[in-house]
Amino acid sequence: MAATIFDLAEAAGVSISTVSKALNDSYSISEKTKERIRKKAEEIGYKPNARARSFARKKNGIILFAADMSKGIGFENPHLFEIVTGVERYLEEKGYSLIFKHVTVDNAPNQIKELMLSEEADGIILHAGIITKQLAFVLGKEAYPHLIIGKPNFVNTLSWIDVSHESAGQIAANYLLDKGYRGIVFLMGDPVNDQISLRRLEGINIAFEEEELTIETISGITGFDDSRRITEQILEREKIPEVILCNNNYLALGCIQSIRVKNLDIPKDIALMTFDNYPFSMLVQPTLTAIEVDMFDMGNQAARFILQKIKKPNMQTQSFCTTPVLIEREST
Amino acid sequence: MAATIFDLAEAAGVSISTVSKALNDSYSISEKTKERIRKKAEEIGYKPNARARSFARKKNGIILFAADMSKGIGFENPHLFEIVTGVERYLEEKGYSLIFKHVTVDNAPNQIKELMLSEEADGIILHAGIITKQLAFVLGKEAYPHLIIGKPNFVNTLSWIDVSHESAGQIAANYLLDKGYRGIVFLMGDPVNDQISLRRLEGINIAFEEEELTIETISGITGFDDSRRITEQILEREKIPEVILCNNNYLALGCIQSIRVKNLDIPKDIALMTFDNYPFSMLVQPTLTAIEVDMFDMGNQAARFILQKIKKPNMQTQSFCTTPVLIEREST
DNA sequence: CTGAAAGCGCTAACAT
DNA sequence: ATGTTAGCGCTTTCAG
Numbered sequence: 001m002a003a004t005i006f007d008l009a010e011a012a013g014v015s016i017s018t019v020s021k022a023l024n025d026s027y028s029i030s031e032k033t034k035e036r037i038r039k040k041a042e043e044i045g046y047k048p049n050a051r052a053r054s055f056a057r058k059k060n061g062i063i064l065f066a067a068d069m070s071k072g073i074g075f076e077n078p079h080l081f082e083i084v085t086g087v088e089r090y091l092e093e094k095g096y097s098l099i100f101k102h103v104t105v106d107n108a109p110n111q112i113k114e115l116m117l118s119e120e121a122d123g124i125i126l127h128a129g130i131i132t133k134q135l136a137f138v139l140g141k142e143a144y145p146h147l148i149i150g151k152p153n154f155v156n157t158l159s160w161i162d163v164s165h166e167s168a169g170q171i172a173a174n175y176l177l178d179k180g181y182r183g184i185v186f187l188m189g190d191p192v193n194d195q196i197s198l199r200r201l202e203g204i205n206i207a208f209e210e211e212e213l214t215i216e217t218i219s220g221i222t223g224f225d226d227s228r229r230i231t232e233q234i235l236e237r238e239k240i241p242e243v244i245l246c247n248n249n250y251l252a253l254g255c256i257q258s259i260r261v262k263n264l265d266i267p268k269d270i271a272l273m274t275f276d277n278y279p280f281s282m283l284v285q286p287t288l289t290a291i292e293v294d295m296f297d298m299g300n301q302a303a304r305f306i307l308q309k310i311k312k313p314n315m316q317t318q319s320f321c322t323t324p325v326l327i328e329r330e331s332t
Numbered sequence: 333m334a335a336t337i338f339d340l341a342e343a344a345g346v347s348i349s350t351v352s353k354a355l356n357d358s359y360s361i362s363e364k365t366k367e368r369i370r371k372k373a374e375e376i377g378y379k380p381n382a383r384a385r386s387f388a389r390k391k392n393g394i395i396l397f398a399a400d401m402s403k404g405i406g407f408e409n410p411h412l413f414e415i416v417t418g419v420e421r422y423l424e425e426k427g428y429s430l431i432f433k434h435v436t437v438d439n440a441p442n443q444i445k446e447l448m449l450s451e452e453a454d455g456i457i458l459h460a461g462i463i464t465k466q467l468a469f470v471l472g473k474e475a476y477p478h479l480i481i482g483k484p485n486f487v488n489t490l491s492w493i494d495v496s497h498e499s500a501g502q503i504a505a506n507y508l509l510d511k512g513y514r515g516i517v518f519l520m521g522d523p524v525n526d527q528i529s530l531r532r533l534e535g536i537n538i539a540f541e542e543e544e545l546t547i548e549t550i551s552g553i554t555g556f557d558d559s560r561r562i563t564e565q566i567l568e569r570e571k572i573p574e575v576i577l578c579n580n581n582y583l584a585l586g587c588i589q590s591i592r593v594k595n596l597d598i599p600k601d602i603a604l605m606t607f608d609n610y611p612f613s614m615l616v617q618p619t620l621t622a623i624e625v626d627m628f629d630m631g632n633q634a635a636r637f638i639l640q641k642i643k644k645p646n647m648q649t650q651s652f653c654t655t656p657v658l659i660e661r662e663s664t
Numbered sequence: 665c666t667g668a669a670a671g672c673g674c675t676a677a678c679a680t
Numbered sequence: 681a682t683g684t685t686a687g688c689g690c691t692t693t694c695a696g
Binding site: 002045046047048049050051052054055058060062069070071072073074075078079080081082083084085086088089092097098099100101102114117118119120223224228250253257260278279280283284285295296 | 334377378379380381382383384386387390392394401402403404405406407410411412413414415416417418420421424429430431432433434446449450451452555556560582585589592610611612615616617627628
């Protein structure tokens with residue numbers, strides 16, 4: 001049986017409340033006694049029991065992280081994991097722990113409600129992918145500290161943070177324009193579901209309008225194959241564009257293949273740029289100029305915000321918190 | 333304030349111990365009373381308080397997952413995340429939760445010891461990357477339920493599970509030999525640190541020895557660039573090999589590039605095969621025949637074993653639990 | 665089949 | 681500056 005606060009109190013020759021206060025660094029205990037108790041604790045191998053402590057304090061220092069984590073997600077969406085590690089790191093520093101919960105969109109409202117009622121944790125971070133109006137209602141009703149990573153796609157009074165995809169687009173466009181490029185094609189994703197490429201386009205347009213230029217966009221390019229095919233067509237034109245800007249690495253890989261088949265040089269004959277650094281911007285030949293978002297940092301911030309909300313429950317956060325970064329490489 | 337067991341007892345007109353038993357499905361409560369209490373609980377929105385429950389039961393239904401999760405790990409090692417999701421899924425099914433802990437090799441012994449003493453969780457799953465003899469000592473001394481994912485590289489009495497990289501090698505080699513390929517080059521990783529490629533080679537050798545053949549190996553190929561360079565050299569030979577077998581996707585990508593520069597066809601002029609399905613075996617041109625390991629399943633198994641260990645603390649597990657799978661594609 | 669009562673190990677108000 | 685004591689909400693003997 002592990003040592004309890006009674007054992008330590010006895011060993012140190014004080015009462016249990018003195019021990020409790022000493023270990024919680026209360027101002028009302030003399031430094032001398034504190035030191036003595038701490039030493040004695042070390043000596044007998046005493047560590048406060050986390051369960052008893054949670055119970056007495058009515059909080060347990062646990063934050064939930066809820067997202068849809070189906071099989072294969074580790075490979076399909078490594079960003080998510082990167083966010084999680086960022087969250088964990090910050091929480092750990094503050095003495096909190098992170099519990100992982102797989103939740104699907106359909107089950108989310110019920111599951112989350114139960115998690116809140118059982119007080120398994122002091123707060124919850126949710127991935128935007130599982131947010132629905134129904135869940136928003138649950139979250140709003142119970143005054144439970146929450147924070148959403150990713151802006152929900154409906155008006156709400158929830159707290160969320162997100163990457164500014166608009167800035168990312170703007171940064172990309174400004175960079176290309178500054179370099180003197182003009183004929184630019186943006187390969188976008190699915191025009192209905194891919195909110196992200198739309199938001200990037202918004203940012204791009206801001207930069208282009210400033211120069212009184214417009215950008216050519218081709219949407220519905222959802223993967224490697226689409227990209228290869230469309231690039232092939234683009235390269236058949238009489239006047240080929242100066243740059244292809246890709247919505248992600250896979251699209252860029254498709255471009256590279258088609259361009260290479262044509263025996264054209266990147267960036268001499270045509271330049272290439274992509275959003276996202278992962279998974280192989282730095283690995284393909286030539287290496288790709290990319291816009292990267294620091295997901296670890298996003299996680300850090302999310303953790304910071306949720307702890308703030310726990311302290312000040314009526315605070316509301318709705319902001320874009322992480323700045324995209326340009327990484328210049330060989331392809332431009 | 334959330335409803336407590338007293339509220340429910342009053343509402344249902346029974347004592348709190350009856351409520352407790354009913355909700356825990358004790359045999360000594362009549363089905364009728366149980367049903368009535370469950371209904372009433374639903375009605376008033378009662379959920380047992382997780383903290384109080386943990387305290388009273390002296391266990392909290394939490395399992396720790398400890399690994400080195402430095403920034404960037406989400407991208408560098410998506411397998412880890414895939415394992416975690418597998419663990420979480422199984423635990424959830426059994427009513428357990430998963431806490432994530434970033435731990436470095438150096439801090440592991442101390443941190444883990446403290447985690448055990450504070451009883452923050454009922455058991456711990458550790459990634460082999462953080463295991464040292466010192467940690468093994470801590471784990472062995474305190475009788476704390478643990479399970480390691482990955483075989484430690486020293487003799488021990490710990491419990492672990494692992495992928496059989498030997499089988500993976502054997503499966504790969506048998507496949508290639510069955511296809512009629514003979515001149516095979518295996519591009520391996522760092523000869524000292526990369527235990528995995530060595531274990532794959534062991535399996536390969538078993539298959540080759542059966543046919544009284546030997547395989548050519550080139551070690552120290554740690555990434556895309558190495559691979560590209562070495563493939564270039566290989567293709568300069570008078571008689572080029574029939575297949576290049578790569579230790580991972582990045583090496584394969586390097587091969588593809590060099591082969592394409594030479595205007596050779598895959599698989600007509602030279603075939604290609606790789607270990608790991610991720611991140612882009614299915615995306616490159618041509619798609620790559622690969623040996624895949626189901627990491628999600630590994631996580632599932634790990635969770636199963638740790639729960640077994642909690643029930644039967646003196647059980648020891650040392651086994652290879654997940655079978656690699658061959659995925660045949662265009663490159664062979 | 666149901667209820668009364670004794671903790672689980674700690675925190676925090678209150679007393680000294 | 682230190683000690684006394686009443687909970688925190690639930691589980692679990694033990695009686696009935």
